[in-house]
Amino acid sequence: MPDDIDRIIQKSYEACASAGVKLTDKRKNVLMVLLGSSTPLSAYEIVERYKIQFGETLPVMSIYRMLDFLIQEKLVHKLETASQYMSCAHIACEHQHETPQFLICDRCGSVKEIAIKKHIMTELERSIQSTGFTLAHQQLELHGVCKHCQDNSVPAN
Amino acid sequence: MPDDIDRIIQKSYEACASAGVKLTDKRKNVLMVLLGSSTPLSAYEIVERYKIQFGETLPVMSIYRMLDFLIQEKLVHKLETASQYMSCAHIACEHQHETPQFLICDRCGSVKEIAIKKHIMTELERSIQSTGFTLAHQQLELHGVCKHCQDNSVPAN
DNA sequence: ATAAGATATGATATAACATAACACCATAAT
DNA sequence: ATTATGGTGTTATGTTATATCATATCTTAT
Ligand SMILES: [Zn+2]
Ligand SMILES: [Zn+2]
Ligand SMILES: [Zn+2]
Ligand SMILES: [Zn+2]
Numbered sequence: 001m002p003d004d005i006d007r008i009i010q011k012s013y014e015a016c017a018s019a020g021v022k023l024t025d026k027r028k029n030v031l032m033v034l035l036g037s038s039t040p041l042s043a044y045e046i047v048e049r050y051k052i053q054f055g056e057t058l059p060v061m062s063i064y065r066m067l068d069f070l071i072q073e074k075l076v077h078k079l080e081t082a083s084q085y086m087s088c089a090h091i092a093c094e095h096q097h098e099t100p101q102f103l104i105c106d107r108c109g110s111v112k113e114i115a116i117k118k119h120i121m122t123e124l125e126r127s128i129q130s131t132g133f134t135l136a137h138q139q140l141e142l143h144g145v146c147k148h149c150q151d152n153s154v155p156a157n
Numbered sequence: 158m159p160d161d162i163d164r165i166i167q168k169s170y171e172a173c174a175s176a177g178v179k180l181t182d183k184r185k186n187v188l189m190v191l192l193g194s195s196t197p198l199s200a201y202e203i204v205e206r207y208k209i210q211f212g213e214t215l216p217v218m219s220i221y222r223m224l225d226f227l228i229q230e231k232l233v234h235k236l237e238t239a240s241q242y243m244s245c246a247h248i249a250c251e252h253q254h255e256t257p258q259f260l261i262c263d264r265c266g267s268v269k270e271i272a273i274k275k276h277i278m279t280e281l282e283r284s285i286q287s288t289g290f291t292l293a294h295q296q297l298e299l300h301g302v303c304k305h306c307q308d309n310s311v312p313a314n
Numbered sequence: 315a316t317a318a319g320a321t322a323t324g325a326t327a328t329a330a331c332a333t334a335a336c337a338c339c340a341t342a343a344t
Numbered sequence: 345a346t347t348a349t350g351g352t353g354t355t356a357t358g359t360t361a362t363a364t365c366a367t368a369t370c371t372t373a374t
C-alpha cells in the first residue's frame with residue numbers, strides 16, 4: 001500500500017479539477033479502498049471492503065460506475081486478464097502517464113505497474129507492422145512469479 | 158477459416174495420440190466449430206453453433222470441459238481479455254508452438270495469432286529483470302485495428 | 315429563491331461467464 | 345466378469361457485468 005495516501009488523494013482531486021470533472025466522496029472512497037489493498041480487487045470485493053472501511057453498502061452497479069469514472073481519469077486500471085481493478089501506481093508522479101505494463105504474480109496476486117520501455121514498444125509495433133495491424137496499445141499484462149514468492153516459495157492461490 | 162480443415166483435424170488426432178489422450182468425436186466437433194469461425198467464440202456461442210452444425214445441444218458445462226482439454230493439448234487458446242476461445246493457428250505447422258501473441262481487432266473481432274519475436278521476448282525479460290519478477294510468459298494479447306477495418310472504416314462493435 | 319437542466323447515485327432485473335459436485339455410462343485393464 | 349478410468353450429463357451455484365428506470369443532488373439561469 002502506498003505510504004502517502006493523503007498526497008495521492010490530493011493529486012487526484014487536482015487531476016479531476018483540471019479535467020473539469022468531480023471526484024465525489026464516494027468515488028474518492030472507492031479509490032481509497034484500492035489504495036489500501038496490496039492486490040487488485042474485483043468490483044464485488046470493493047463492495048465488501050467499502051462496507052468495512054466506510055460502513056455503507058453500495059450497490060455493485062454504483063461501484064462499476066465509479067470504477068468507470070476512475071479508469072477514465074486514469075486513476076485506476078482494470079486488469080483484463082484478471083477482471084480486477086487497481087489504483088494507478090503513478091497518480092502522484094509528475095511525469096506523463098505512459099503505456100502501462102503490469103507484472104502479475106500468479107502466486108500471491110500482487111501486481112507491479114511499470115511503464116513499457118519505449119524501445120520495446122517500438123519493437124513490438126515494428127514486429128506487427130507487416131500484418132497491417134495498428135496497435136491501440138492500452139496496456140500489457142504479464143504473468144509470472146514475483147521476487148518475494150520466489151524467495152519464499154509461497155503456495156499458489 | 159482455415160482452408161484445410163481435414164488436414165488440421167488429422168494433425169490434431171496425431172498430436173493427441175502421441176500425447177496419449179483421446180480426441181473424442183465431441184471434442185473434435187468443438188474444435189471444428191472453432192475452426193469454422195472467423196472470430197473467437199465464447200463457450201455459450203460454441204453451444205449455439207454446435208447445435209446448428211451437429212444438431213445436438215450440449216450443456217455448457219461439457220463445452221467448458223472440452224475446451225479445457227483442447228487448451229491443454231494446445232489445439233485451442235483462450236483469449237483472457239475477451240473471455241473467448243479460438244483454435245490455434247499453428248496446429249498443422251511442423252514447428253514447435255512458441256509463445257503466442259494475439260492481435261485482436263476491436264472493430265471486427267478478428268484475431269491474428271503470431272509468434273512473439275524472440276528478441277522482443279528477450280528484451281521484455283531484460284526490462285523486468287531489475288524487479289526480480291520471473292515471467293511465466295503464456296501469451297500476449299494486443300488490441301487494435303486490423304488492416305481490413307482500417308481500409309474499410311467498419312464501425313466499432 | 316425557484317425552476318430547469320445536468321450529473322450522480324440507487325434499485326431492480328437480467329445477461330454473460332464460469333465452476334462445483336455428483337451421477338451415469340462406456341471402454342480399458344486386470 | 346470385475347474393477348478402474350475417463351468422458352459426459354445433470355443440477356446447482358458462484359462470479360462478473362450491463363441495461364433500465366427511479367431518485368437525489370448539484371448547477372445555473374431567471
Ligand atoms: Zn498507471
Ligand atoms: Zn508473489
Ligand atoms: Zn497457437
Ligand atoms: Zn478488423
